[in-house]
Amino acid sequence: MKAMLLIVVPLAGAVLAMLWPDKRTRPWLLPAVGLVHTVLSIWLLLAPPEVEAGAWLAFDPLARAVLPAVSLLFLLCAAYAVPYLAVRTERPNRVFVALLLTILGLLSAGHQSRHLGLLWIAIEAVTLAAVPLLHFNGTARAFEATWKYLLVGGTGIALSLLGSFCLGYASLHGGGGGDLTFSALTAQGAGLSRPWVLAAWVLLLAGYGTKMGLAPMHTWKPDAYGEASGTVGALLAGGVTTVAFTAILRIRAVISAAGEGAAADRSLLAIGLFSMMVAALFLLGTRDFKRMLAYSSVEHMGILSIGAALGGAGAWAALFHVWGNSLTKGALFMSAGNLRRSAGAHTLDEVRGMSSVMPWSSGIFLTGMFVVTALPPFGPFFSELGVVRAAFGAGRWGVATLFLGCLVFAFFGLTRVVFGVVDGRPRPAARAGARRFPETAALVVPQLLLLACALWLGVSTPEVLREAWSTAVAQLYPTP
Amino acid sequence: MSDSHGTLNLLVGLAMGLNLVALGSSRLPALIAAVSVQGMVLGVMPLVMESHFAWLVTLVALGTVAGKGILIPHLLRRAMRAARIDREVEPFVGFVPSLLLGAAGTIAAVALAQALPLLQEHAGTLLVSGAGASVLTGFILLIGRAKAISQVCGYLILENGIYLFGLLLIKSTPLLVEAGILLDLTVGIFVIGIIVDRIQRAFDSLDTRKLTVLRE
Numbered sequence: 001m002k003a004m005l006l007i008v009v010p011l012a013g014a015v016l017a018m019l020w021p022d023k024r025t026r027p028w029l030l031p032a033v034g035l036v037h038t039v040l041s042i043w044l045l046l047a048p049p050e051v052e053a054g055a056w057l058a059f060d061p062l063a064r065a066v067l068p069a070v071s072l073l074f075l076l077c078a079a080y081a082v083p084y085l086a087v088r089t090e091r092p093n094r095v096f097v098a099l100l101l102t103i104l105g106l107l108s109a110g111h112q113s114r115h116l117g118l119l120w121i122a123i124e125a126v127t128l129a130a131v132p133l134l135h136f137n138g139t140a141r142a143f144e145a146t147w148k149y150l151l152v153g154g155t156g157i158a159l160s161l162l163g164s165f166c167l168g169y170a171s172l173h174g175g176g177g178g179d180l181t182f183s184a185l186t187a188q189g190a191g192l193s194r195p196w197v198l199a200a201w202v203l204l205l206a207g208y209g210t211k212m213g214l215a216p217m218h219t220w221k222p223d224a225y226g227e228a229s230g231t232v233g234a235l236l237a238g239g240v241t242t243v244a245f246t247a248i249l250r251i252r253a254v255i256s257a258a259g260e261g262a263a264a265d266r267s268l269l270a271i272g273l274f275s276m277m278v279a280a281l282f283l284l285g286t287r288d289f290k291r292m293l294a295y296s297s298v299e300h301m302g303i304l305s306i307g308a309a310l311g312g313a314g315a316w317a318a319l320f321h322v323w324g325n326s327l328t329k330g331a332l333f334m335s336a337g338n339l340r341r342s343a344g345a346h347t348l349d350e351v352r353g354m355s356s357v358m359p360w361s362s363g364i365f366l367t368g369m370f371v372v373t374a375l376p377p378f379g380p381f382f383s384e385l386g387v388v389r390a391a392f393g394a395g396r397w398g399v400a401t402l403f404l405g406c407l408v409f410a411f412f413g414l415t416r417v418v419f420g421v422v423d424g425r426p427r428p429a430a431r432a433g434a435r436r437f438p439e440t441a442a443l444v445v446p447q448l449l450l451l452a453c454a455l456w457l458g459v460s461t462p463e464v465l466r467e468a469w470s471t472a473v474a475q476l477y478p479t480p
Numbered sequence: 481m482s483d484s485h486g487t488l489n490l491l492v493g494l495a496m497g498l499n500l501v502a503l504g505s506s507r508l509p510a511l512i513a514a515v516s517v518q519g520m521v522l523g524v525m526p527l528v529m530e531s532h533f534a535w536l537v538t539l540v541a542l543g544t545v546a547g548k549g550i551l552i553p554h555l556l557r558r559a560m561r562a563a564r565i566d567r568e569v570e571p572f573v574g575f576v577p578s579l580l581l582g583a584a585g586t587i588a589a590v591a592l593a594q595a596l597p598l599l600q601e602h603a604g605t606l607l608v609s610g611a612g613a614s615v616l617t618g619f620i621l622l623i624g625r626a627k628a629i630s631q632v633c634g635y636l637i638l639e640n641g642i643y644l645f646g647l648l649l650i651k652s653t654p655l656l657v658e659a660g661i662l663l664d665l666t667v668g669i670f671v672i673g674i675i676v677d678r679i680q681r682a683f684d685s686l687d688t689r690k691l692t693v694l695r696e
Contacts (some may be wrong), residue, residue, distance in 0.1 A: 117653065154635060155622065162615065162642045168649050173599055178652030195596050423533070 003059035012106035065472035113115025145286035170196035195413030211244035215278035225294035230337020238326035268309035283413025317386025324379030353426030379457030519548025573624030585616035614641030
């Protein structure tokens, strides 16, 4: 019941936002719904409900391991969105607020989907709901980014539907009765038709991989993240990508039960390493600090994919990394939004010396950068360490070396851009911009809280989370 | 049984032929017409597959003909008129290379379909080959055409390929999946339509080659 409320409450909130007459008070619906959602998901985390075997939607161990991170990220994004929309009064916010809430509801549905078709519908709907959010700013550049997002994302979503059909046919061919829940598919296991299973895996990995932003299907990401507002970028990078990742984890479990787990892991490993390499190369070249965040996101999706390929220990680290990455990306995107708004620009050619103009946002941006590049004792350090240890544990020395090499290059790229933005003498335009959009506490505190959460994750990872990740891994990787 | 397969295969063959027509069209109205006819052909297929009358199948068929065959092409034509775009398709990949690629893709799809095992009742249908060929054609149009409307047509042909494959599962998958697909398709195109409209206002053209500000 509470699990269903996670979906129903945000969707009801979205309807309410469409009907809400007053533009000034409407954004408060975001933190209100976010708070209810967070309380519900933490309650469910602490007291997990019984899951019926054949249920299509349930707060199962995988949802429990990931969804609370999304709730927490949404709550803090929502807290930031209220003052953000208050300074952006020239844009209408009815659709913006309603769609943010819709996305939260659909993400909850996607994470809890235990049915192949339902999962696809949820992810498709999230993709479409994000479209108007991307051109919130209404500029020509935003339209361009939206068009590319829709074309690439739409193609990815189409491929994943074709893959779902192939998996459905694999079940039908193996004598299945048309039950497409993941538990039924896993139970059918070796009975699934092998050629169809492989075809399904290729298409689903390409499709949901596009949604995650794994290279070479990442091309929509720099444009979309570069043009989206901070809140939207944070939710895309920390929320939407994770639902695609849990989709891939659920499907991998089916493929593995069908006896093709080794092939699936090889492809996850290859695509993950390729994403990290592409991201590291582009990070060394980019001069735009919002596009930089997109490449950093590609890199971290690569880390998740590598973790998922390295068996139980790697998957555990990947689930840990989902938390660290989501929370830190939130802080980075929102502080980058603050900097971008005051500077009026987003490339190294036009932005510098922001630390003397906007000390708090610059500090958060700098700290966030160190957190995503695995500075101890923050969460991502321990999760990435977990991936490396899993690689060594599996005897994959080459993988571990490449992984660490990519991290080093990414670190060079990120520090180059971030110090360029923060350091130096600010331009006069940035000073004027900072007077026009002052750095109020409300625009800074959410990011500080996100960084505090990332620190807490690293310093003393709550026992309940460790247990939740282990239970999820036990569900997905039955033979460690 | 074999008789119904004969009719079905004729229709799939027709759809595959329309793929090539779409690849060879140099004018937007011709391209939209090819997509529209293909949508109608696809809509008739479920009726041919079913030997006796069934409500659900009839509904799917009617919905497909109305959506893919009439409504979406109508929206595309309206967008084209409203934006006053000229009718040339403007390919990145020329028409002859596109056709050759499409033909090669069709042959590859037929070969691939041989490698995948089919159930007894589906053996002898061309659905898998048709699906593969349409998906590849859709990709060629998506990548090889400059204008937004021709890219949308490419996306539609890609979706048509997926629909062809979905026909294999029409009896076994629950109603929800079917309904969700139709709904999502309509909404997706609707949104694309709005975007096309917005792009037109922002750029005074529907030429995606002008969408080149954002790059490294």
